[in-house]
Amino acid sequence: MDLFIRARMQQLRIPGLQLAVVHHGNIVKLGHYGLANVQDSVPVDRTTLFPINSITKAFVGVAVMQLVEAGKLDVAAPVGRYLPELPAAWRGITVRQLLTHTSGLPDILPEGVQVTADDQLTAWKAVQAQPLESQPGEKFSYNQTNYLLVGKLIDQLSGQPFTRFIEDRQLRVAGLPRTTFADANSVVPHSTRGYTYFYAVDGELRRTAELHNMFEVFAPMLRTAAGLNSTAEEMATWVLALQQGKLLQPASLPTLWTPGKLTNGTERGFSKQLNGYALGWPTITRPEHRAVAPVGGGRSAVFLYPDDDLAVVVLTNLTGANPDRFVDELASFYVPDMRLATGFGLPPTLRRLHHELRRRGFDHALALVRQQQKQNPGYQLPESEVNAWGYSLLRQQQPREALEIFKLNVSLYPKSANAYDSLAETYQELGNKTLAVKNYQQVLRLDPHSKNAAQQLQRLH
Helix, strand or coil: CHHHHHHHHHHHCCCEEEEEEEECCEEEEEEEEEEEECCCCEECCCCCEEECHHHHHHHHHHHHHHHHHCCCCCCCCEHHHCCCCCCHHHCCCEHHHHHCCCCCCCCCCCCCCCCCCCCHHHHHHHHHCCCCCCCCCCCCCCCHHHHHHHHHHHHHHHCCCHHHHHHHHHHHHHCCCCCEECCCCCCCCCECCEEEEEEEECCEEEEEEEEEEECCCCCHHHHHHHCEEECHHHHHHHHHHHHCCCCCCHHHHHHHCCCCCCCCCCCCCCCCCCCEECCCCEEECCCCCCEECCEECCCEEEEEECCCCEEEEEEECEECCCHHHCHHHHHCCCCCHHHHHHCCCCCHHHHHHHHHHHHHCHHHHHHHHHHHHHHCCCCCCCHHHHHHHHHHHHHCCCHHHHHHHHHHHHHHCCCCHHHHHHHHHHHHHCCCHHHHHHHHHHHHHHCCCCHHHHHHHHHHC
């Protein structure tokens, strides 16, 4: 696992990273890698604090459910019930629509805009004068105005500032002494520096080869959207407290983690992977190994797998590291089936076929592909991608499933010596000497210069 992380850090040029894994009710892995401060060569250690950006919204979702449990809030109610001073067009939006980014509100932080403590009241006044971007519930639109309003709800209904409510009801209860609200203006001991490879050149944002400092400022009223700083160990401790009923009653978790639906009945989220958004928690809805997965700033992620009793926390100091793209792979070190079930690393067409074969059996591969080809004459599976899929299954100790995929490739590409070579190799691994010999012989008929086929036949004879 350490080797995998270091390889990813090198590939993505991540300066510093922290890792924590929670499995079966215990923190089973803690790791810290690289530099917290590149300029001064300060290494990351277990106490290094990282901004968690929008993962803060998951804490806000928990705070909302605590108010629900106290009988002070109904997430299905219109926000105007609690904040009657809002613009008339906003009052009918439900609390759930705010939390799931389906409100249709204008965004106080449109792309490229920063709101500071000095201008937050001006920005708040200006955004209230703007029209709705869409009708409530009509579409998903990630929007920081939503969480500004949720912060005001918490202030109003708890009788204290939302930062204090979260500190009292979550940070202290879970035992997170280092986790704190702060931004680049704050002096917080053991904080990492933020970095990026993106830089504005002549007004255009470009990816460069050089590492640049990243300075993020969050106006106090917007710190429900992105204000907390924490360590991977403390985030894991918070997850445990949530799982153990210290923060919420277990019956509240399904509500917390159920993605919002649009008026047309569909779920929407950030991406094809993060395909839903619940109460501050992005969700991954899929046939197996579903997850709730808060992500923050393109640099940190917390994936909680409810059906696998597993959680993985990855915090980095590089905007653009996007660890959510490899957390499933980290999880597969603890749940080996996940690598096979999720089909990560496969192109979308193969992933859909992979999931269908998981359901029906891999021996249906050729029949399903032929069916797709009849329905869509343009349906194609590239030889190289199918071959790579087969070898991925072999690496996951799934040789019989790999065999069916290599048989599929031979059927699709009967003139490919490489396809037959992979099939022969798999028969050889499974101990079927007769079929291994037969397929290596076919390799030589198609490619008489194949040294590997000649050597393997000599070995098998």
